[in-house]
Amino acid sequence: MTSTATITGNNPTGNVAFTANGTTLGTVPLISGKATLQTSFATAGTYSVTAAYGGDGANAASNLPEVAIVVARPDYSIQAQPKSATIRAGQSATFSITLTATGGYSGTINLSCGSLPSEATCSFTQASVNPAGEPLPAT
16 A cells, blocks of 8 residues: 655645554655655554644644545455345256455355255356455356
């Protein structure tokens, strides 16, 4: 994540300290009125990021407004179309399953049929997938 604080005034110089939830992320010098910090967060959650300018001989110290950063936990969602079907003996049904990665999820998902009635069968075209948001046919 890149955070940039812009300080206006009479040719401001000095440093800007960035914090998240009270923990210092880093202190960087102003260059042409801008301070830019590259950082990352190790865990999912909401972080309140603030920037504080220490001031100089011509400019007063100031605190920039808080910005909320939400870091998503890697996960995925699954949807089936249709959502259900009534199947009589000898019939079959086909479902389209869509897996969508969220929060940077990049793992493998193993699909299974779970508990089925005694004479029912189920299979997947691909039983292990990496979600890309594309439909996977299942019968």
